[in-house]
Amino acid sequence: MKMQSLRDGNFYACKQMKQHFESIEQVNNLREIQALRRLNPHPNILTLHEVVFDRKSGSLALICELMDxxxxxxxxxxxxxxxxxxxxxxxxxxxxxxxxxxxxxxxxxxxxxxxxxxxxxxxxxxxxxxxxxxxxxxxxxxxxxxxxxxxxxxxxxxxxxxxxxxxxxxxxxxxxxxxxxxxxxxxxxxxxxxxxxxxxxxxxxxxxxxxxxxxxxxxxxxxxxxxxxxxxxxxxxxxxxxxxxxxxxxxxxxxxxxxxxxxHPYFQEQRAIEKQALASHRKAFFPEHPVALASLGNNWQIPKEGRKQKQSQKQEEDHPRRQGAAYLMELPKLKLSGVTKLSSYSSPELQSVFGSSANGRVPVLRAWKCAGVDQKTDMQKDIKPNLKQCRLPTIERKGGRY
The missing domain is CATH 1.10.510.10 (Transferase(Phosphotransferase) domain 1)
Incomplete structure (x- = not known):
């Protein structure tokens, strides 16, 4: 049936269901309603605007867009x-x-x-x-x-x-x-x-x-x-x-x-018209930024292989390839005031941060030695601050968990 809405004055198509419904759950489980909700919105699928369910009479009506x-x-x-x-x-x-x-x-x-x-x-x-x-x-x-x-x-x-x-x-x-x-x-x-x-x-x-x-x-x-x-x-x-x-x-x-x-080749003309309409639609949205639009279009045209190649090149620039047991790697810059810039140095024999304990107790944390960039002295001239020895609390396992 063709119906007019009292809210907006527009005309809609009303599909009155013959089936009697007992509850709103039964209505929501209806395949047609589930399908239309999942598929909407799409330019070539009928739009479902409203579901009208009268609990007393058990009647159900679907309010859809009106077609010619x-x-x-x-x-x-x-x-x-x-x-x-x-x-x-x-x-x-x-x-x-x-x-x-x-x-x-x-x-x-x-x-x-x-x-x-x-x-x-x-x-x-x-x-x-x-x-x-x-x-x-x-x-x-x-x-x-x-x-x-x-x-x-x-x-x-x-x-x-x-x-x-x-x-x-x-x-x-x-x-x-x-x-x-x-x-x-x-x-x-x-x-x-x-x-x-x-x-x-x-x-x-x-x-x-x-x-x-x-x-x-x-x-x-x-x-x-x-x-x-x-x-x-x-x-x-x-x-x-x-x-x-x-x-x-x-x-x-x-x-x-x-x-x-x-x-299929039969739709070649339709695909060209659709592509042209999409391009004009983009221009309408970005009239003052043709350069940005062009760069956006170029980004869309980059194939997956090109994106992977660019990504790998960027990773190689950020992290050079590993050579031997250790390799030079620049640490990220710390944006803190009053702190000297640090750079890491490679050493094939790196000692463990945790000190070994012969008596089986919890190991003691040691400070790692760092050398500043501005210091031109040898590596042996380390900064030895006053450190306090502290022990980690023991971990109790209860029921297979920590």
């Missing part, structure tokens, strides 16, 4: 497909939302045009009611995601699938945005598999064997070569088809990941 429409409403009834630049722009944002989600240990499980929202050419992924943690134990729920966008591993295994299923669904959405037609419109689960095999062909035997290991019921498919992805429109470039084929790879191990898809 979803992808299904955008392409429904269109006679002419979208331009390739707009398709590229939308798919880049969708891959960014998937990458952010997967990096945070969540996969959506229900990526479809109805759950992808649009507002002024900004795309945001919404409806995290079916999401799952990537670290949770398999098997997952078998019948998940809308059938047309369901990955083969979801159809052929007893719930053994991973976050890669989101990339299959995104590939199906990719084709649907470009051609205005669904890629695999199966009438039921068996027909869904048949539609996939008609286009992609039957998978390799190793892939089928992998799926059979996590399926109670055995299955075999007659060999099909596959007609290939139908080219219903002429606006699909070779790079576009390359990414599409990588997203709808039958074997999830061969399927492209979201962070890899963002680096």
């Amino acid at each position: 429409m979803n992808i299904y409403e955008l392409i429904q009834g269109r006679r002419h497909p979208l331009s390739e630049k707009k398709i590229m722009h939308y798919m880049y944002q969708l891959c960014k939302s998937l990458d952010h989600m997967h990096r945070n240990g969540i996969f959506h499980r229900d990526v479809k045009p109805e759950n992808i929202l649009i507002k002024q050419d900004v795309l945001k992924l919404g409806d995290f009611g079916s999401c799952r943690s990537s670290y949770s134990k398999q098997p997952y729920t078998e019948y998940i995601s809308t059938r047309w966008y369901r990955a083969p591993e979801c159809l052929l295994t007893d719930g053994f699938y991973t976050y890669k299923m989101d990339l299959w669904s995104a590939g199906c959405v990719f084709y649907e945005i470009a051609s205005l037609q669904p890629l695999f419109p199966g009438a039921n689960e068996l027909d869904q598999i048949s539609k996939i095999h008609d286009v992609i062909g039957t998978p390799a035997q190793k892939t089928l064997t992998k799926f059979k290991q996590s399926r109670a019921m055995s299955f075999d498919f007659p060999f099909k070569k596959g007609s290939g992805i139908p080219l219903l429109t002429t606006n699909l470039s070779p790079q576009c088809l390359s990414l599409l084929h990588a997203m709808v790879a039958y074997d999830p191990d061969d399927r492209i990941a979201a962070h890899q898809a963002l680096q």
Whole structure:
């Protein structure tokens, strides 16, 4: 529902939950709320503004940002497909939302045009009611995601699938945005598999064997070569088809990941636009300090090897390499008034600071001999102050501890 806030006058989208909730703890344990809290804020994830829970009635509502429409409403009834630049722009944002989600240990499980929202050419992924943690134990729920966008591993295994299923669904959405037609419109689960095999062909035997290991019921498919992805429109470039084929790879191990898809040549123009926008954003923040900005940019461009090399050079300047048993090392300067500057000198035979005790008693502390820098006399001319002998208290061990 579209709602208006009495506080600020702005319009929001209100999602009323059908489930009845008993306590605030039950509300906080809801996957959708946990996922949105973890993923917000992100420019391509729907923003959750407020959670409204009425304890008496047990009703729960999520107040989210209001978007213009979803992808299904955008392409429904269109006679002419979208331009390739707009398709590229939308798919880049969708891959960014998937990458952010997967990096945070969540996969959506229900990526479809109805759950992808649009507002002024900004795309945001919404409806995290079916999401799952990537670290949770398999098997997952078998019948998940809308059938047309369901990955083969979801159809052929007893719930053994991973976050890669989101990339299959995104590939199906990719084709649907470009051609205005669904890629695999199966009438039921068996027909869904048949539609996939008609286009992609039957998978390799190793892939089928992998799926059979996590399926109670055995299955075999007659060999099909596959007609290939139908080219219903002429606006699909070779790079576009390359990414599409990588997203709808039958074997999830061969399927492209979201962070890899963002680096695909198809998105080269989008990456350049994003880089340019980031540079102009920096200039807007630092207009009066172009030199500092340039030095900041140079620092970002230093590779890890260069940083390690500079660090090692600095360490060598501060501490020269060890030569032999002992080496010269300059002590840090003491910033104290009335104190003579000290410098250390090397000696291969350094006596212990603690004096030895023949009777087994606690050793007596001795003062170490120091020579000043300004003194030009020999090392034997030591300063011998009047010292008092003191003994350390004995240490009692109680219960294995001091």
